[in-house]
Amino acid sequence: MRRTLAGSLLLLTAVAGCGADTEQNASGSKELEVLYKVEPTWPHLEKMLTDAKKQYEAAHSGVTIKLTPVQGNNEAYYTKLALLNRSPDSAPDVYLHDTFQVNADVAAGKLAPLDEYLAKWPDWNEQFPDSVKQAAKGGDGKIYGVPISTDTRGLWYHKDVFAKAGLPVPWEPKTWNDVLTAARTIKKKLPDVVPFTMYSTKIHGEASTMQGFEMLLYGTPGGTLYDEAQKKWVAGGKQFTDALTFVNTIYREKLGPKQADAHNAKLADKANYEWFPNAKLGIALDGAWTAAAWKPTSTKPWAEWKDKIGWTSMPTQNGEEPGAVSMSGGWVMAMSSYAKNKQEAWDFIAVATNKENSLTYALGSGDLTPRKDVAADPKYTADNPSVKFFTDLASVTHYRPAFEAYPKVSAQIQEALEAVTTGSQTPEEATANYAKALPTAVGGPDKVLAR
Amino acid sequence: MTVATAPAPPVTSTPPSGSSRRGVLRWLLPLGPAIVLLALFLAGPILWSVYVAFTNETLTGSASVNSEFVGVANFTRLFNDPNFINSFVLTFVFVIGSAVIGQNTLGLIIALLQRGRGRMTRSVVNGVVIAAWVVPEVVAAACWFSFLAEEGTLNSVLGISQEWLYTAPMLAVILANVWRGTAFSMLVYSAALSEVPKDLVEAAAVDGAGPGRRLLHITLPLIRRSIMANLMLITLQTLASFGLIYALTGGGPGTASQTTPLYMYEQAFRYFEIGYGSAIALVMLVIGALFSLIYLRLIKVEDA
Structure with missing residues (x-):
């Protein structure tokens, strides 16, 4: 009995101690x-x-x-x-x-x-x-x-993989189709190489939204998440579906990493520390910082990267002006x-x-x-x-509409992306679901622009 | 609680009101610290989470400091949310598959098979089954991950290449949970079976009842209360199961293995919608309470 009481008192003191001010000792x-x-x-x-x-x-x-x-x-x-x-x-x-x-x-x-x-x-x-x-x-x-x-963001590619697949080096894709064609060629000629990788699942969070989805959406004609003129969030539309269709093509035609890797939190480490140095990856849609994985300051330096790896800009959908897109x-x-x-x-x-x-x-x-x-x-x-x-x-870079509601909008984009990555929804269904969820995310239907 | 019902000491000189006050003191004093601790650590958070379930509280943004009372908006949103409905169905599949059918049946079978076996066999089997139970959830998940992974044990044994966690995520988490949780049911049933009188079973055998009939008509009716109690406990445990699924599939791919606790976590701590997440938690609580009421009712009916 006494022990219980003493114990309780000790606990109480400990709790009181937690709230104490630690700013000044x-x-x-x-x-x-x-x-x-x-x-x-x-x-x-x-x-x-x-x-x-x-x-x-x-x-x-x-x-x-x-x-x-x-x-x-x-x-x-x-x-x-x-x-x-x-x-x-x-x-x-x-x-x-x-x-x-x-x-x-x-x-x-x-x-x-x-x-x-x-x-x-x-x-x-x-x-x-x-x-x-x-x-x-x-x-x-x-x-x-x-x-x-x-x-900024762009495309990284392996020059040896491209050469072996009979693709031109340096590579300068002008449209999304050029990117897909290159990936298809790699898949056909080099079956054990991952042709293309991007972030497209919820586990990669904002990286999926920005490096993945927005790099596509902002490369479509008029594609944007937020209409600056009307100050409203854009509810899907053709551009949104087109961006998701690109992702859908990557995974349905098996041009991307396996599902297990697409859902792996360490996808970037796998791509940059294992696949690229071993010539097991063709193209990566990723950020400017990617080369840090190979520099002498890295935990796993790869000296030959300067000869083996090429980089180019992500093209717009059909080569529309200015020809390239980036997000910052x-x-x-x-x-x-x-x-x-x-x-x-x-x-x-x-x-x-x-x-x-x-x-x-x-x-x-x-x-x-x-x-x-x-x-x-x-x-x-x-x-x-x-x-x-x-x-x-x-x-050529774009900035995110970084308003208060943006993180919630980003979460809805990740839902749509993951749905087309796994194939549980078609791009059209995923776009429709995004449009349906958007009013709740941004605080009311009056803040949404129907497309 | 037996203290509370004990008669007050027969002190004739004090008035009855004083003796009843002392009676209250007699059970309040030992219970006091526990009540204080519970009130201190649990009452606050529980009341708070009930309250925020009716607000638009978030973890970041203006609603994190100026949340508003929104009535039952979170709940109407919940029941119109296809992702919640999906998670609810998956939770049901998970509970029925891994607890009610998997752990319960397997635990009973192991306990039945162990009857009358040698000490050596029993301790080896017990040891193996309980070992799965004592490892932490995350470790169990890691074991199953390496078993089911593409370069994992299962694929090398079968000589195939299959991404099990992505092609059959629900099956994977159900199997993992059966593997981990069977020990509890087995222990409950081992204890219950040892209470079944041997002479009754032998008498039935003499009367010509085969093993199947003896199990159905003698053993199971005798341990029915243990079955109910066991079902209630494992149902509640499985309903709230989070760590194993989270570590194994993260609820994915997509929402293919996202049971309600995982959906709740995602809403509250990834998308910062703590109000909505609390509403989901509240619904879970009600469902858990309903389940236990049904089981308790069944036990009571049996008693009567």
Whole structure:
């Protein structure tokens, strides 16, 4: 009896202890918590932040940086961050944020605007191009994050596979049909090679929406998710069905990876670390950062990639102007509106995104850098001949309609994509279901444009 | 609860009201810490999840800080949601297939076969079956994944190439759950069978009843209460089963093995619709309660 009571009391004390304020410990020094993402094959951001922590702590005595990694892919990171952000007590002070989620958090008042700090930071105006500054702009016009990366997307292909299949190298597809024809040729001539890979299942989350679906949709004539003129979300339509039909063709004709691989969370690792180096993959629709898997900074470097791998832009559906399509997004370092020590939190963001640390990150991750001085650094382009091509894709790139409702719209796109990947729905059925689900996702039928 | 029904001590000098107060204290005091802990850790979250099921609460976006009461909107959406209906049918298939038919029957058969066997046989069989039960869900899922994977054991034994988890996902998760959960039913039935009087079975044998008739008319009627109790427990367990399916197929491909707990998780924690997810949880709770009521009722009918 007495033991039970004592036990209960102990538990109660422990619970009370959890709620205690950890921002400032007994000795009076301050602590900043920084949340970020890490994977065994993606240690690049951790490296940058560890460097930044050392530099920052050396310059700011009395402030400790607590680095809190989230193990797992982007989807795991989004969930963890959303749950931690539920309460001011558990919210991290500074965190890595995907730009498409910024507006949802701005609407909830969970992010702190950075304008007053940016005004006093010379780097902002000198080093960040105007297009990049928009990356984390809220609906209210304020800036809510400093970009650490930007990106474009295109096609990567294996030159040896193409040569063996009798396809031309360099390869310059002009239409979707050219891409499909090349994939069909590879399938016919080299049966044990995966002809084409893309992300198209729910497990890849936003990567499926953006690298997969939007790269197709925005390459159709007039294809878009959101009508800027009428300020409404577009409910499917022919362009939507056409994009899904491309995906459907890939999987019904078995031009893509096997279903097990298409649903594997580690599809990117398989493609880049196993299939491409072993000449088991023809074409990959993926981001500018793909080459990072083969560079010396990778966990599994592959020196010959510069001779074996080619890259080209994703064509528009029937070769419509401008002939190529790309999507751009990126990640920022953002500050929580719950942060108690905002000046210190800002100072850390400024250190983390300075030239030196941005260069470390860009070299490791292969992401396109948002900073002009990093882009001009010889080290940035030295090891990666693909950088210039993907940087230049900015001229044809599109941005996601990153409104508050976008993550929900993206979820519905993933449903449609997975349905055509498995073949459980035809492209027409999947488009119809998307159109049906859209009003709930965006908050009412008045925000939807029927097509 | 026997303490509560114990008569108050016969102290004649104190008025009756005082003795009843002391009676309350006698059962409240030992129960107190448990009640406090339950109230502290469970009542809050349960009441909160019931409440958010009637709101448009989300994990991110403006509805995460300014959620609104939306009445039964989540529930009307739920019953018009083809994905929910699909998940509900799959849950039903999963419960019937893996618990009511699979674990229950297999557990009974193993327990029956073990009767009268040597100690050695019994401990080996028990050990193997229980080993499957004690491994964590994720480990069991990993075992089945490597068994069913394209380069897995099953395909190498059969000499074929088949992506089992994608061609027959429901069969895969049902088999995995039968494999993992049979031990519980087996233990329940072993205990129940040891209570069946031997002389009754022998008498029936002398009267000329074959093994089939002895099982049907003697053994099963005698252990019917254990059968009901077992069915109730495994039904509830399987209804809420999440980890095994999540680790094995993730509910996929598409929604081909997405039972209601997985659908609920996806809505609440992948698409951040915590209000909608809670509404699904509430419906699950009601279904679980209905199942247990039916089983309890059956046991009561038997008793009467």
